[in-house]
Amino acid sequence: MAAAQPLVFRWGIISTGMIAQSFVKDLLVDPKTRDTHDVIHLVQAVGSRSVEKAQEFITTYAAGDKKIKAYGTYAEVYADPDVDAVYIGTPHTLHYENAKDALLAGKHVLCEKATTSNAAELRDLLKLTKERKLFFMEALWTRFHPLTKEVKRVAEDGTLGDPITLHADLSGFFDIENIPKTHRILDPQLGGGALLDLGPYPMIWAVLALYEHPSNKAARPTSITGSMLKTPITDVDMCTSFTLNFTEHLRAQAVLTCSIAASSPTPAVTIRYLKGNILIQPPIYCPKTFTVQYFDKPGSGNVVREETRTFEYVGNGWHFEADEVARCVRDGKLESETWGHDKSLLLMDVFDEVRRQGNYVLPEGVEKIKA
Numbered sequence: 450m451a452a453a454q455p456l457v458f459r460w461g462i463i464s465t466g467m468i469a470q471s472f473v474k475d476l477l478v479d480p481k482t483r484d485t486h487d488v489i490h491l492v493q494a495v496g497s498r499s500v501e502k503a504q505e506f507i508t509t510y511a512a513g514d515k516k517i518k519a520y521g522t523y524a525e526v527y528a529d530p531d532v533d534a535v536y537i538g539t540p541h542t543l544h545y546e547n548a549k550d551a552l553l554a555g556k557h558v559l560c561e562k563a564t565t566s567n568a569a570e571l572r573d574l575l576k577l578t579k580e581r582k583l584f585f586m587e588a589l590w591t592r593f594h595p596l597t598k599e600v601k602r603v604a605e606d607g608t609l610g611d612p613i614t615l616h617a618d619l620s621g622f623f624d625i626e627n628i629p630k631t632h633r634i635l636d637p638q639l640g641g642g643a644l645l646d647l648g649p650y651p652m653i654w655a656v657l658a659l660y661e662h663p664s665n666k667a668a669r670p671t672s673i674t675g676s677m678l679k680t681p682i683t684d685v686d687m688c689t690s691f692t693l694n695f696t697e698h699l700r701a702q703a704v705l706t707c708s709i710a711a712s713s714p715t716p717a718v719t720i721r722y723l724k725g726n727i728l729i730q731p732p733i734y735c736p737k738t739f740t741v742q743y744f745d746k747p748g749s750g751n752v753v754r755e756e757t758r759t760f761e762y763v764g765n766g767w768h769f770e771a772d773e774v775a776r777c778v779r780d781g782k783l784e785s786e787t788w789g790h791d792k793s794l795l796l797m798d799v800f801d802e803v804r805r806q807g808n809y810v811l812p813e814g815v816e817k818i819k820a
């Protein structure tokens with residue numbers, strides 16, 4: 450029997466910044482190099498606030514493909530009948546308006562993290578998604594990596610027992626003394642600071658190892674604590690730490706940190722169990738290596754066996770989330786089973802609470818809907 454033709458999935462790209470560039474480069478990697486045979490990605494249109502930037506983006510990142518349309522507004526991408534899904538790569542505080550406009554125009558949406566400025570905005574988007582029967586997913590690319598799937602398998606195969614403690618950090622040195630105050634990592638108008646930019650990654654590992662663990666039965670954390678250390682430069686959070694307790698069905702705690710003024714430790718994720726540990730090497734948004742340690746006796750800490758696994762592929766890892774979107778849309782799903790709406794909402798609820806405890810108030814008008 451002849452093999453079925455792959456689905457050709459047509460993307461409209463919103464914005465031309467750093468992440469839009471990375472995403473498009475990966476879209477154009479031959480899917481067969483990652484053993485994907487059912488989907489092919491096509492960049493149909495690029496929208497920017499400047500048509501010249503959109504054209505330059507196509508020239509640089511899509512080999513000047515004449516079939517790709519360059520638009521000087523985002524609205525033209527949403528209105529393009531040849532676009533199946535819109536990828537939103539603008540700064541966090543613009544996601545709500547951009548995603549809403551795309552959904553109202555009837556497009557499926559893949560939206561960068563942090564999905565919105567707050568949970569109320571995300572709830573509103575998810576309501577719209579359901580009303581319009583469209584697909585919506587937060588672009589938490591890490592969750593779709595082959596390494597992540599393997600960590601999940603090990604975490605849930607029962608060999609290590611139930612999780613007890615998880616430490617996860619994502620930090621990066623952004624040279625905040627020397628970059629402009631309008632840089633998105635410093636500008637409160639753009640949701641600057643560590644939590645909304647870097648926090649999704651420690652969270653992804655807490656979600657995978659604790660929230661998703663079968664023994665947890667999808668129970669949300671029963672308590673959240675947070676502490677923020679602000680930078681005097683613009684008063685956004687420079688270092689943030691937060692803890693989540695999962696006590697409904699587990700007895701487990703996640704201790705999560707992020708900073709825009711330092712680099713991450715190695716390992717950057719440690720998940721501890723009675724019978725061993727899982728250690729994940731940085732960067733935790735795209736780790737290539739993890740190690741499982743097994744103890745001689747439960748709780749002893751005496752490592753008698755260690756297995757390290759490394760994962761390599763062509764491209765930089767953003768194509769896996771693109772495959773997920775195309776397959777979900779093809780199959781008529783409104784959300785991904787791997788990174789569903791419940792998880793994006795959990796992240797935003799946690800971030801709201803940590804910002805509340807850390808007294809990080811976004812400037813007036815930034816949050817389009819208040820909690």
Ligand SMILES: NC(=O)C1=CN([C@@H]2O[C@H](COP(=O)(O)OP(=O)(O)OC[C@H]3O[C@@H](n4cnc5c(N)ncnc54)[C@H](OP(=O)(O)O)[C@@H]3O)[C@@H](O)[C@H]2O)C=CC1
Nearest residue numbers: 464465466467468469497498538539540541561562563646
């Ligand atoms: N998944 C991942 O690995 C990563 C995700 N991100 C996420 O992607 C988003 C964007 O980050 P990044 O690409 O680094 O940001 P950049 O500043 O490099 O790009 C943002 C783009 O958004 C558009 N834009 C629209 N309005 C504004 C505005 N008022 N100020 C600034 N830019 C605006 C611009 O494109 P134009 O002028 O063409 O309209 C700009 O180039 C963030 O939400 C971040 O969390 C970031 C890095 C990695």
Ligand SMILES: O=C1OC[C@@H](O)[C@H](O)[C@H]1O
Nearest residue numbers: 562621634646647650734
């Ligand atoms: O998503 C991200 O991952 C890598 C970080 O350096 C970046 O700031 C962040 O947005």
